[in-house]
Amino acid sequence: MAEITLVEAVTMALAHEMEQDPTVVVFGEDVGVNGGVFRATAGLQKQFGDERVIDTPLAEVMIAGMCVGMAAQGMKPVAEAQFEGFMYPMVDHLVNHAARLRHRTRGRLTCPMVVRAPWGGGIHAPEHHSDSNEATWAHFPGMRTVIPSSPSRAYGLLLAAIRDPDPVVFLEPKRIYRWQKETVEDSGEELPLDVCFVLRDGTDITLVTWGAMVKETMEAAQALAEQGISAEVIDVATVAPIDMDTIIESVEKTGRCVIVHEAPKHCGVGAEIAASLADNAIWHLKAPIKRVTGYDTVMPLYRNEMNYMPSCKRIVHAAEQVLRFE
Amino acid sequence: MAEITLVEAVTMALAHEMEQDPTVVVFGEDVGVNGGVFRATAGLQKQFGDERVIDTPLAEVMIAGMCVGMAAQGMKPVAEAQFEGFMYPMVDHLVNHAARLRHRTRGRLTCPMVVRAPWGGGIHAPEHHSDSNEATWAHFPGMRTVIPSSPSRAYGLLLAAIRDPDPVVFLEPKRIYRWQKETVEDSGEELPLDVCFVLRDGTDITLVTWGAMVKETMEAAQALAEQGISAEVIDVATVAPIDMDTIIESVEKTGRCVIVHEAPKHCGVGAEIAASLADNAIWHLKAPIKRVTGYDTVMPLYRNEMNYMPSCKRIVHAAEQVLRFE
Amino acid sequence: MASTIASFKVDYYQYLDPDGRLVEGSQIPALARDMKELVSLYRLMTLTRVFDKKAVALQRTGKLGTYASSLGHEAAHVAIGSAMREEDCFAPMYREYAAQFYRGVKMSDVLLYWGGDERGNDFSGPKHDFPWCVPIATQCLHAAGAAMAYKLYKQPRVAVTVVGDGGSSKGDFLEAINAASAWKLPLVLVIVNNQWAISVPRSKQNTAKTLAQKGIAGGLPSIQVDGNDLIAARWAMDKAVAAAREGRGASVIEMMTYRLSDHTTADDARRYRPQGEVDSAWNKEPLLRMRKYLMDQGFWDEVKEEELLDECAERVQAAVEDYQHAVSNDPQSIDSMFEYMFKNMPHHIEEQREYAKQFPAEGDH
Amino acid sequence: MASTIASFKVDYYQYLDPDGRLVEGSQIPALARDMKELVSLYRLMTLTRVFDKKAVALQRTGKLGTYASSLGHEAAHVAIGSAMREEDCFAPMYREYAAQFYRGVKMSDVLLYWGGDERGNDFSGPKHDFPWCVPIATQCLHAAGAAMAYKLYKQPRVAVTVVGDGGSSKGDFLEAINAASAWKLPLVLVIVNNQWAISVPRSKQNTAKTLAQKGIAGGLPSIQVDGNDLIAARWAMDKAVAAAREGRGASVIEMMTYRLSDHTTADDARRYRPQGEVDSAWNKEPLLRMRKYLMDQGFWDEVKEEELLDECAERVQAAVEDYQHAVSNDPQSIDSMFEYMFKNMPHHIEEQREYAKQFPAEGDH
C-alpha cells in the first residue's frame, strides 16, 4: 500500500472500477496514450485497451451527447473534460438530457454517466483553465456535483460517482492534485455521496468549504487554534444535493459560520448554504454568516491569480469578524 | 398612447432602439417574416428590412458566437433564443467570451449584445419549454441578467439592456406576456439596470420576487392585507448583479423576508438574496428567511405544471410561518 | 501543381413518381414487387394520417397540448421504422410517429406525451429506444453514443436517428457525422428535409445544393432520395442499415418531403408560407402515389380503402380512449414529479414532496 | 432512378517542394517571382522562429507561463497574415504569431499574454482583431460574426480565422461553415492541419480523406495546400481573400503542416509521438525550403542569413526586455482585476476591490 496523490487516487479508482465493471469506459481528449494532460488516466489504455479508454475527436458537445447515448444503452461512460473551462459546451446535454432522462422516461432509460474535470485555479495555467464552476451544475435538478479534497476522498467518491445510477459531475481540484500524499488502500470501498465530511471538530465557529480550499481552510483553523479559537471544518464534498443536516448541526453548536469557496460569490454554492442556514438555523446564529470567496470578476491571468484566490489570511479575517459578536 | 401587453412592450422597445441606432440588429430563429413564435418581433422585418431583422439557421451556438463577433465589431445584436430551454448551447460563448471580452482585452473590444428569451413555466408548453434558468446566468461575472415583470418595465429595461455597453441576458416571463395591459409611452426612456423596484410598500414583511411570480406575490400581498398584514413587495428585475441595498433596507424595516421564484430552490438566485441578508441584515431579522420556489425536480410536463409552480397559497403560507415569530 | 485528391458526389433516387408510376429505366428495388409488404406499409401510413388528424382535432378542442403533426412525412417515417430491427435503436425528433408505430410505440403513448403526461415517454416500443427529443439535433449524438455502445458490445445492432432540414445546421448533427466517421459507427443519419424549420425555409439554412453533402465532411456515403417515395426511401434505408450492421460504417440520407401541416398546432404557417407552395406539395404527397400504384397493380381498390379508413378510425378512437382514461382516471400524481429524479430519492426531495402534497394546484390544469 | 445532382472535389496545391524547387509543370503564382516580397516574408518567418525559441527558453527558466510554440507553422501563418489588409479582421487561435506580427501585434504582447498579464490581449495590432482564443474553435464563429458585421456595414472587409485539425471536429467550426454558406459571408476559414491535437493524431479526428472537405457541407470552395509551402499557402489565401472581398463568399483552406514542437511547454510529445515522424517532418519544414529557393535564385546567402539571425536575436531580446519591464516595473495592480468587468463599475465590485486591496497575495506569483 503506497502513499499516493489525489490524481493518482483518481487513476486508482478508475482502474478499480474498470476492472470490476466491463461497462465502464473512459472517454475524452488525450485520455489514451497520453494518459490525460494531468496523467489522471495514465496507464489505463495500456491496461484496458483502446476500446475501454477512448481518445475522442475534439468536440465536447459530442463527448457529452455520446455519453448520454452510451449510458442510456447500459454503459457507464466516464468522460474527461480537459479543463472545467471547456465543460460549458456540455451544459445542454447534461441539463436537458443526462439529468432528465430517468425522470422524463419514468425510469425506462437512465443515465449513469460521470463527467470528470480538473477544476479550479491556482496553478498558473493559461486563460480559461482556472474556473470554479460548480454552481453551474449544482443548480440543475437530477444530477450530483461532487468535489473531492484528498486522495482518499477522491478514491472513494469517484468510485461512488461511477457506481451511482445517475449522472455525476466530478470536479477535481487541480491545485491539490499533487499536494499531499496519503495512504489509500485499493479496497473498492466507496464513500457516500450524500454526506459532508467533518475534517476537524470545533466548538466556536464552523468553517464550511470544499475542494482545494480545504487546504487554506484547515490552515486557517490551525491559525485560529493558535489564538485559542476552536474551529470546526466541514468539507461539503457533494455540493449538490448538499447534506445540510451536518452543516446545520455544526452551526447549531458553534453559532457561527464562514463559508469558503474559490468561485465568484454571487450565486455561488456558498449562497445556498448560507440561505439554508438563514432558514433552518437562524436562532442559533450568534453572528452574520460570512462568505470568503473568489471575486465577482473573471479569474485573472496568472500574475493576479493569487490576489483572486481566498487565502488563509482572508479566512482568518472573516472568522475574526464573526467571532467579534458574542 | 395605447394599452399594451408585455410582449408588445418588447416589440416597441426593439422598434424604438432600431430606429435610433442603426447598429442594432435582431438575430434569431423565426424572428423575421414570422415575427417570433411569441410575436415579439412582429412587424420588425417589414419595418427595418431583412438586414436588420435576420432569420438565422437553426444553431444556437452559432447565434451566440456570431453575436459576440458582431458586437466586438461595433454592432449591437439582439439575439432571440426561441425558448430559455434552448439557451444552454449558448453558455460557452456567453460565459467564455461575451462576459469576458472587455476584461480580457482591457477594454480594447467590448460585447454589447443582448440575448432575449421567453422564459419560465405556466403556459402548458411542451417539454423543455418551461425552465427558469436565471441562476445559470446570474453566477457568471461580466454580464447582467434582467427579467421584467410588466409592460412598462419590459420596455424600459429592454431599452437599457440594448444600450448597455456590456452583455445582457434578458429573460421574458412568457406566462405574463399577455396577462396585463398597461399604458406605455414610447418615450425612449430606459429604466435602470441596477435597482430593484418596490411594487408595494409594507411594514410587516418583505416579499422578494421577479418575473411572472410578481403576479402571485402581489396576490399574496393582497391576501395578507386582508388579514391586516402589510407586505412590501420587491421586484428584483435585474437578478445579476442584484441591488441588495433596496432589499436590505426593506428587511431592516420589516424584519421578515420571503423570497419567491419559479426556479428550483437549490442554488437558485433566491439563495444569493437570503445569503446576503444573513450577512448584512441578520440583526434585523425577526424570523427565518423562507424561500418559496419551484421544486428541485425537472419542470414536469403540463398536467403537473401547476403543482410545480409557486402559488399565492404557498406564498401566503410561508409568510404566515414567518409572521408567527415576534 | 494542383492535383485532385478527393472527389465526391451526391446522387438522387426516386422510383415511384408523384403519379404512382415506377420511374422508367430504373433498377427497381425488390420492394416495388412485394405487394404484400407495400400494402402493409401503406396501411401504416394511412393509420398514421388518420391518427394525426385526430390528434390535431384533440388539440383544437383543448384535449391535447401542442402537437407536432407528421402530415406529409408518412413515407419517410415508415421507411425508417420498417428498415430497422427491434434490437436496433431509434432516436427520433418529435414527429416520426409512423416509424415509432412500426416499432411498437402506441398511439396512446404519443397522446400522453403531447397531453402533458410523462408516461408517454415510457413508451411501449422497444424499451431501449430514445424518447422524443425537443432540443433540436441533440438526438443525433445520443444515437451516435448508442451506436458506439453496440460497437463496443460487438452486437450487430444499428442506431438510426432523424434530424430536420433546420436541425441539420446544428453542431450536434455535424459533430455526430464526424463521430460516425471517426469510429465507423453503426449509425444511419436521416435528414427529413420537409423544406421548413418553422418559418425558416430550407434556402436560409445554407446555400449548398443539398443537405446530404454534409455527410461528405466525414467521408460518409451521402445520398438524397424522394422522401415521398416509400420505395426509394426504404431502399436507401435498407442499404444504409445493412452497411451499418455489417461494420461498414455510417451513412447520411436526405429524404426530400414537405411539411403539409403547420409546424405544430401552436403555429400558423399561413403567416409565412405561400398557399400555392402547399397546394402543389399536395400533388406529391406520399399516400396518394402509393395508393395509385397499388391500385394500378390491382392490389388496392376503393372498397379496401374505405375499410381501411374505418378500421383506422376505430383504432385511433380506442387509443384516444386509452389516453383519456389514463389522464382522467389514473392521472400522474404530485408524487410522480418527485419520483425518478434519482434512483434513490434524496432526503430534501422527499421533504419537498411532502410539502407539495399540501398544496395541490387548484382548478383546471 | 438515380441521378447525380451534385459533385465536388478537393484539389491539393504545392508549388515549392521540400527541396526548395518549384514543382514542375505548374502554373506558378506570381509571388514565386517576387523576390523582394519573398525575402521579406522569409525574414518574418525567421523572426518568428527565433522568437519562438526564446519564448520556450523563458518558460523553461520560469520567466513565462505555459507557451504554445509555432515551430513549423511559420509559412502557413505568414501566408495568412500577409494576405490580409489592415482593415480585415483576424480571429486567431493561440499560436499564429507570425500572422499577427505581420499585422502589428508585438512580440512583447505575446509574452505578456503567456506571461499571465491581460495587457497582452490589448495588443498593438489592428485594434479590432480578436484576442487569442483558447476555447477551441469558438473563434470561428466570432470571425463569422465579424464577417456578418462587415457585410451589413457594406464594407469591403474580410474576416479570417484559423482552426486546428483537432478544432475542425468541433461544432463551432462546422456551424461557422454553415453560417458562411447561409449568408455568403466574407470569411476565410483556414484549417492549419499540423497532424496532432495534443496527443490525438489527425487520423482519430475522423476517417475522411481531407479536412478541407468539411467545407463541402456548406458548398464552399474547399482546397488543401502544402502549408509548409509559403507560395502555395499565400496563393490560396490571396484567392480566398479576394473572393470574400468581392462578395463571392467564404472558402475553406486546409494547410498541411506539422507541429515540430510539443503542443505547449506543458506537454511532452515524446510520450505519444514517434521521433521518426518528427525527424522526417523536419525535412519538410517551411524555412528550409524557402531559404534554399532564395539561395538558388541568388537572393539569399549565408552572410545574409547570419545577419538576419543576429538582427532577429536583437529584436527578440528587446521584446523580452519590454515584457520584463512591464511585469516588473509596471505590474497589473489588484485594481486591474476589477476594472473592465463592466463599463461602469457596479457598487459591489467596487467594494470587493477595496476589500481585495487589504489582502495582497503574499510571496511569489
Ligand SMILES: Cc1ncc(C[n+]2csc(CCOP(=O)(O)OP(=O)(O)O)c2C)c(N)n1
Ligand atoms: C435547440 C433548439 N432550438 C430551437 C428549438 C425550437 N424549434 C422547435 S422545432 C424548430 C424547427 C425545426 O425544424 P426542422 O429541423 O426542419 O424540423 P421540422 O420541425 O421541420 O421537422 C425549432 C426552431 C428547439 N426545439 N431546439
Ligand SMILES: Cc1ncc(C[n+]2csc(CCOP(=O)(O)OP(=O)(O)O)c2C)c(N)n1
Ligand atoms: C473546447 C476546448 N477543449 C479542449 C481544449 C484543450 N486543448 C487545448 S489545445 C487542444 C488541441 C488542439 O488541437 P488542434 O485543434 O489540432 O490545434 P493545434 O494545437 O494542433 O494547433 C486541446 C484539446 C481547449 N482549449 N478547448
Ligand SMILES: [Mg+2]
Ligand atoms: Mg424541417
Ligand SMILES: [Mg+2]
Ligand atoms: Mg493540430
